[in-house]
Amino acid sequence: QVQLVESGGELVQTGASLRLSCAASGLTNxxxxxxxxxxxxxxxxxxxxxxxxxxxxxxxxxxVKGRFTISSDGAKNMVYLHMNILKREDTAVYYCAAxxxxxxSEMRNIHLYDSxxxxxxxxxxx
Numbered sequence: 092q093v094q095l096v097e098s099g100g101e102l103v104q105t106g107a108s109l110r111l112s113c114a115a116s117g118l119t120n121x122x123x124x125x126x127x128x129x130x131x132x133x134x135x136x137x138x139x140x141x142x143x144x145x146x147x148x149x150x151x152x153x154x155v156k157g158r159f160t161i162s163s164d165g166a167k168n169m170v171y172l173h174m175n176i177l178k179r180e181d182t183a184v185y186y187c188a189a190x191x192x193x194x195x196s197e198m199r200n201i202h203l204y205d206s207x208x209x210x211x212x213x214x215x216x217x
Contacts, residue, residue: 093117093206095187100211103177111172111211113187118168122146122192125163125170128201129183129213136186140172141198150198155181177215184210 099111115125126141140151140161149161160173170187188204197203 093123093189095189095206095208097185097187097208097211100185100213102214102216105178105215105217107177107215108173108175109177109213111174111185111187111213113170113172113208115168115170115187115189118144118189123189124192124198124204126188126198126204127161127170127172128186128188128204129181130186130210131180131183134183136201138199138201139185142170143192143195143198145192148195150195152199174213177213179215179217182213182215184212186210 094116096114103109123144124141125144127139128136129139130136138152142149142161142163158176163170187208189206190204
């Protein structure tokens with residue numbers, strides 16, 4: 092079972108940058124899809140960005156493309172979400188998730204992820 096722990100969320104002002112971190116443990120020799128999702132109050136949890144653990148292929152949601160990027164450090168078992176030009180609508184709890192890698196088209200499918208962190212709060216204020 093993969094364990095995930097997020098960190099880095101905080102209160103920032105609009106236009107700021109922030110980096111979220113996800114520490115992963117329990118990984119095996121499988122390839123994994125590692126992803127960030129977020130959930131704002133009253134809204135459904137949504138895919139933000141994902142990365143193929145071994146290959147490094149990334150996918151970013153259109154809603155944040157150009158502002159957010161995802162990266163990983165295999166040596167440290169870390170996944171990062173780099174967020175720039177933050178907006179108030181980026182306010183949410185951000186979750187790290189993992190699943191054994193399948194088709195690239197599956198990376199955005201929330202229902203296929205079976206390992207989740209507890210989340211980290213990002214609040215963007217004006």
